Structures are given as structure tokens and as C-alpha cells.
Amino acid sequence: MQTQILGYPRIGSQRELKKVCESYWASTTGQKSVLQVGRNIRRENWELQKKLGVDIIPSNDFSFYDQVLDHSLMFGAIPQRYNPVATKEGNTELDLYFAMARGYQKDGLDITAMEMTKWFDTNYHYIVPEFQKNQAFRLFSTKVIDEFYEAKQLGIVTKPVLIGPVSYLLLGKEKEAGFDRIDLLKNLLPVYIDILTRLQSLGATHIQFDEPFLVLDLSEQEKQAYQAAYQQLRKAFPELKFVLATYFGALQDNTALAVGLPVDVLHIDLVRAPEQLDEVVDGISVGKTLSLGVIDGRNIWKNDFENSLTIINSAIERLGKNRVWIAPSCSLLHSPCDLELEKNEEVLTAEIKQWMAFAKQKVAELTTLKQLINEENSAAVKEQLVRNKEAQQSRKSSSLIHNVEVKNRTNAIKQSDSERLNTFAKRRILQQETLNLPAFATTTIGSFPQTPEVRSWRAKLKKGSLNQEQYDQLIAIETEKAVRWQEEIGLDVLVHGEFERNDMVEYFGEQLDGFTFSQNGWVQSYGSRCVKPPIIYGDVARPVAMTLQWTSYAQSLTSKYMKGMLTGPVTILQWSFVRNDQPRSETCNQIALAIRDEVVDLEKAGIKIIQIDEPAIREGLPLRKADWKTYLDWAVRAFRISASGVQDETQIHTHMCYSEFNDIIDSISAMDADVITIETSRSQMELLNAFADFKYPNEIGPGVYDIHSPRVPNKNEMVSLLKKAATVIPKEQLWVNPDCGLKTRGWDETKKALIEMVEAAKTMRSN
Ligand SMILES: Nc1nc2c(c(=O)[nH]1)N[C@@H](CNc1ccc(C(=O)N[C@@H](CCC(=O)N[C@@H](CCC(=O)N[C@@H](CCC(=O)O)C(=O)O)C(=O)O)C(=O)O)cc1)CN2
Numbered sequence: 001m002q003t004q005i006l007g008y009p010r011i012g013s014q015r016e017l018k019k020v021c022e023s024y025w026a027s028t029t030g031q032k033s034v035l036q037v038g039r040n041i042r043r044e045n046w047e048l049q050k051k052l053g054v055d056i057i058p059s060n061d062f063s064f065y066d067q068v069l070d071h072s073l074m075f076g077a078i079p080q081r082y083n084p085v086a087t088k089e090g091n092t093e094l095d096l097y098f099a100m101a102r103g104y105q106k107d108g109l110d111i112t113a114m115e116m117t118k119w120f121d122t123n124y125h126y127i128v129p130e131f132q133k134n135q136a137f138r139l140f141s142t143k144v145i146d147e148f149y150e151a152k153q154l155g156i157v158t159k160p161v162l163i164g165p166v167s168y169l170l171l172g173k174e175k176e177a178g179f180d181r182i183d184l185l186k187n188l189l190p191v192y193i194d195i196l197t198r199l200q201s202l203g204a205t206h207i208q209f210d211e212p213f214l215v216l217d218l219s220e221q222e223k224q225a226y227q228a229a230y231q232q233l234r235k236a237f238p239e240l241k242f243v244l245a246t247y248f249g250a251l252q253d254n255t256a257l258a259v260g261l262p263v264d265v266l267h268i269d270l271v272r273a274p275e276q277l278d279e280v281v282d283g284i285s286v287g288k289t290l291s292l293g294v295i296d297g298r299n300i301w302k303n304d305f306e307n308s309l310t311i312i313n314s315a316i317e318r319l320g321k322n323r324v325w326i327a328p329s330c331s332l333l334h335s336p337c338d339l340e341l342e343k344n345e346e347v348l349t350a351e352i353k354q355w356m357a358f359a360k361q362k363v364a365e366l367t368t369l370k371q372l373i374n375e376e377n378s379a380a381v382k383e384q385l386v387r388n389k390e391a392q393q394s395r396k397s398s399s400l401i402h403n404v405e406v407k408n409r410t411n412a413i414k415q416s417d418s419e420r421l422n423t424f425a426k427r428r429i430l431q432q433e434t435l436n437l438p439a440f441a442t443t444t445i446g447s448f449p450q451t452p453e454v455r456s457w458r459a460k461l462k463k464g465s466l467n468q469e470q471y472d473q474l475i476a477i478e479t480e481k482a483v484r485w486q487e488e489i490g491l492d493v494l495v496h497g498e499f500e501r502n503d504m505v506e507y508f509g510e511q512l513d514g515f516t517f518s519q520n521g522w523v524q525s526y527g528s529r530c531v532k533p534p535i536i537y538g539d540v541a542r543p544v545a546m547t548l549q550w551t552s553y554a555q556s557l558t559s560k561y562m563k564g565m566l567t568g569p570v571t572i573l574q575w576s577f578v579r580n581d582q583p584r585s586e587t588c589n590q591i592a593l594a595i596r597d598e599v600v601d602l603e604k605a606g607i608k609i610i611q612i613d614e615p616a617i618r619e620g621l622p623l624r625k626a627d628w629k630t631y632l633d634w635a636v637r638a639f640r641i642s643a644s645g646v647q648d649e650t651q652i653h654t655h656m657c658y659s660e661f662n663d664i665i666d667s668i669s670a671m672d673a674d675v676i677t678i679e680t681s682r683s684q685m686e687l688l689n690a691f692a693d694f695k696y697p698n699e700i701g702p703g704v705y706d707i708h709s710p711r712v713p714n715k716n717e718m719v720s721l722l723k724k725a726a727t728v729i730p731k732e733q734l735w736v737n738p739d740c741g742l743k744t745r746g747w748d749e750t751k752k753a754l755i756e757m758v759e760a761a762k763t764m765r766s767n
């Protein structure tokens, strides 16, 4: 029995990649150091996996920004608008690559970035491939080949990881009418063949194809594409061992398809979908190996060895040891790097830490499981099993986890707790009277630039070189500056800027019972941006108000409306590492009650507009349609519980980004927020159609500019987006705002862009 890894975190255990990329973008370091950091991270990852005893180690799981974008560059799927960047003297392939990811606004060029969206149900974002009708593909970037060679030079023969051809096409988007992207398969396969030819000649023996779409609902045509693609690849490479990786769910009705594809190893996710084991084992043909994803790649809890051994042994009984591999459930991209770096017991106590495993520890667990199976039962290995049992037992019986009051309160939630007092139609009249806002009211989504300076104050507070009072003073000044500036440029509804928050989820987690934290448990979210998801280990409660002080302070500075700014229960749940000992819905209700109390406190303090962000509500949607309703019912209800403790006059906003709303618009509507702000600019208002078709009754702020790119939009382009919006949504319902918060931007570009945005709103009013 062998072990494999599908992918390893690539940010570096000290976020080296983030740091060097950001310096490169700021022109404070050269390309050489970027490439060097990349090489270092790859080497460390390979050598670590080797040292920890992994049999099949991946390559090409590294990326400077995003693995899907890597593939677009590899296949030469480079939108034409980047030609000037590609041909400009002095620009390298990496410059072209970053231009596609982030847009390009220099040397007199002004080119928008490619769209970004969520990677399945994770908080990772990928760059969406753009396809034209007669899209041609050719081998452009040789990264996968170079990295295989690089590892080989280090003495490690790796398994190159490719996104499979069908999933790659399905991840993309048609940029003109008149074709279906799946029909591009025939153009694409020759490039795969070219790549595999080169890899094989360099000595590759195994190739991993990631085909996560196999756990989604597939059309007949897509199923046929799978057959066609893998038969053609198999025919071209009878010798190479193909590892087909599925993850994030069960194969279900695609089981027959998946087990029938001409590959050598099939990987399945047995953490998300343990129930699929029997059916897959039944179906898999002689000669094929099954890779069991038994270690959770999406959470930080220690593996339960006894449970895993049962699963593995049951597969071995029927397939034999030679036809079974074991692995983490999915790429470890979604796990933090190394628990050993967590040394501060005041942050993460020893009791809770012993229940956890990060990427490196998961790799070690994998080897231990293999040793236990292969009966390399040295005393040390047996000892591991005993200690693992103790850790599981300690968690089950810990007094830290349960809070009777919280359980009683969630059990007592009534229907009326999730309902506003009156319908939106009635509330709207009252809110208009109270608030008296202009048409095309302008606002922002909450955060203003988290400059290195602001972050450094927090770092100093942690280190003790600033005390709480000094820190608060600095934040107060920054907040006041932001308030004054918003007044000056004439925004209608102001925000306090979120300067006091490290992250919109972690900040709340830090103030809630039942949460703990890591100091260095970073996970890539997109590009160089990382999150440090809080860890929910027990029942959640709010001991004291969380945002009252800063919101009230900001409101006291101005006679304009200050929006209260909260993160909603579904998003806090979705962006945390959650308990696996109770249903997610239960944890979500506990959080909802905590947020509800905060909303009520803000209202009491005179805050008239309160935004409850739910950017992750779409992301949490199950991958299979059959499971949607159950999820949407509890998720929408949790949001409504958090929002319904207030009077009709209090205006509740919500905000979402990266959301394909078409298929869940009724649930979005059922959230019954008075105003929803959404991300629409990168898709040119396309997303609004769902709201228009549904005749969405409440107010909407479609984002008029992309905040993920440093590019500054001008007034005219925002006016034209707003005009486009006004053709599908009655203008009385429209707000004007950016796509999302501005924390990742600098002040210079933020100021310029918002001044243009306010001007755009004025133009709309005068039309
Ligand atoms: N959780 C979450 N998920 C989300 C979003 C989000 O905002 N939060 N937004 C969407 C897009 N994703 C995003 C994810 C991360 C960031 C982001 O800005 N991340 C920051 C880190 C934010 C943070 O936690 N900052 C901390 C720690 C900052 C830090 O790095 N400190 C330095 C020290 C700084 C110094 O000495 O000056 C260090 O620890 O080394 C703070 O401000 O306190 C980053 O990567 O740079 C933005 C968007 C979707 N998913």
C-alpha cells in the first residue's frame, strides 16, 4: 500500500510567497528574488514530503498566483487584450501572468484583470479561463515540465499534477455567443498530449489529473467528454500511470463513469463522502488502484486513526494491499502549513492543540497509517495509535466544548425570531421617511485600506510595544480621517473603515466564546492574500458587545449615517475551521444568536443602518443540487435570525461577492435584507439579470468597480455600468458602491476611484 499527496500548501510556512510577490508588485524587489522564493518553497515542500515518507509526491502544485491561471498560460489561452503586455520589451512571462491575474495599468496601457471566482465550496479563488469561439490552444508556458525537471534534479521523481481537460474547460467561461466550451476539447487535447510526451521523456511515470467536476451533476455531453478525453489520452500513453483525482464530494451517479475511465488510480474523498466507498469498490475493475482520501484536507482536526484503519482495511479486504493507496481527501492547499509553529499557549492551549493537525502533521499521519497497515509495528508506531486514541478521547470528553445555556437558547428559537416585524414594502416606506437618502445613494462596503502601518500597529500591540490605549488612539485617528474624507467627497452612507479588524471573520471569532486561533495558520485565499481561519471547537456565545464601541465612536464624528458593520453567521461558519462533532447548521444558529444580539445593541445605540455581510452564503452551497434546499433553508434562516431583532425603521444591508445568483435568487430574496450590495463589475453587470428576471423587490447596490485590481476606473465607465443596471432594475431600487471592501487597496487608488464613483452617481441623478 502506497501513500500519495494531491497537493501541498505553496505559500511557504512564513508566507514567503506573499511577501515576495507583493514586493515585486510594489517594485521594491526584482523578478530574480520572486523566482528564487518559488524554488525554495518547492524544494522545501518536496524534501519535507520525502523525509516524512510519502511515496508519491506531487509537482506543479506550486503556483505564483493560481493553478487554474497557470493552466491558461500553459495552454496559451491568453485573452487578446494582453497582447501589448506580452509583446512589450522587458516584460517576461511572469509579468504577463500577473497582468492576467491583476490587470495592467502602466506604460500607457490600461487592461482589466481576468475574472476571479470561488473554487468549488472553498474560500480559495481561481482565475476564470476565457474562451473564444474558435479558441486555439498551444503549449505556451512550460512550467509543469520545468518543475518536474527541477524536482528530478533534486533526486525526487514527482507526479506532475494537471487539472484534467474536462474540468479545465468547465472551470472557464465562453466570452462570446455561439459555442459550448466543452466542444473545445478536441483543440485542447493535443496540448495535453504534447505536455505528457515531454514529461514522459523526462522520466515521469505518474500523472495526476484533477477532475473535481466528477462529484458534480454532469450533463450527458459532459459525461461523453470524459470518455473521449481519457480514451484519447490513454491511447497516446499506454505506459504512463494516470491518477484521476476527485474530491469535495461523492461520485454518486457518476460512479460508473469514473470507475470506467481508462486510468490506473482513482482517488475518492472519503472524508466528505465516506458512504461512497462500497459502491466504488464494487465497481472498480481489476487492475485499477483505489486511492482512499481518509485524512481531512479541509479541516484542522487530527485524523481518527481507528476510524481510518477500519475504512482502509475494508478496502484492502476486497482489493488487496497492492490496489489500495491512501491520501488526504484533497489537496492540502486548504490546510495551514505547520502546527509545530504554534508555540504560544496563551493563543492556542495545549489541550486544544493536541486535537489538531496542519498540513505537515497530516502528511505524518498518512505515513503512520501506512505503517500501521503494513504492520511495521515498531513500538513507536504502536505508541502513535495509542496517543491518537487518547487525543480523540480527550476531545470527546472535554469540558471546554459544551455550554448548556447556549444549547437551551438555540433549542428555543421560534419562527418569529427569524421574521422582521413587517414586510419590506412597509419597512421601505418607514425607512425612506427616517433616512431620507437621495436616489442612487452612494456607499462603500465597509473596509478602507489596511495599510502596512495599520497592520504594524496591531503587530506592535501583540508584541507589547504598543499598549491598548496607544493602539486605540491610533485606530481612532485613522477612523476619524476616513470619516472626514468620506464627508468631504460626498458619500451618502459612511463606514468606519474596519481599521481595528485583522479580518472580517477572525475579528469576530476573537470576541466569541467557543473559538480559538492560531498565530500562523495561514491559508491562501487568492493570489498573495491569505486568511487565518479561526477554529470553532465549542458552543458559541457572545460574552460582550463586539463592535459597539468603534461604531458609536465613528457615528459620533458625523451627522451622516454610519453603517454598522457585522459579519453574518453563515460567513463566520464557512470561513472558520468548524467542529466536526455536530451539524454545521447547529453551530450556525449559535453564531446567528450572537450576531443578533450585536445588531440589537447597535440599534439601541442609535445606529440606523446595519450591514450583515454574507459573502460566503453561495460558497457554502452543496455541490449537488439535491442537497441545496436543506442547506439554503438553514442558512437563510440563520441570516434572518441575526437580522430580525430590530424595528422596521432600521435598515438591514447585506453584502455578497463572487456569487452566481441565478439559481439561488429565491433564497437571496428570502433573506429579506432591505439592501443587498453585490459584486458585478468584472462580469459587466451580468449578475444583475438574475435579480431582474426574478423581479427582486428590495434595494440593490451592484458593484460598479473591481476592487481586486489596483486599476482606477473612471467616471464614464461607472456611468455606463449604472445605465446598464438601470435598464434591468428600476432606478429607485439602485445604490452605488464598489464591488467589495477596499482593505486590499492603497489610499491613492481608493481616493481616486471613489471620487469618480460619487461623480458617476451625480451624473445618474441629473439624467
Ligand atoms: N476570511 C476572509 N475570507 C475572505 C475575505 C475576507 O476578507 N476574509 N474576502 C474575500 C477575498 N479574500 C481575501 C482574503 C484575505 C484578504 C487579506 O487582505 N488578507 C491579508 C491578511 C489579513 C489579516 O489577517 N491581517 C492581520 C495580520 C497582518 C499581518 O500579516 N501581519 C504581519 C505583521 C505586520 C507588521 O509587522 O507590519 C505578520 O503577521 O507577519 C492583521 O491585520 O492584523 C493578507 O493576506 O495580507 C483579503 C481578501 C473572500 N474570502
Ligand SMILES: [Zn+2]
Pocket: 445, 615, 655, 656, 657, 739, 740, 741
Ligand atoms: Zn465582498
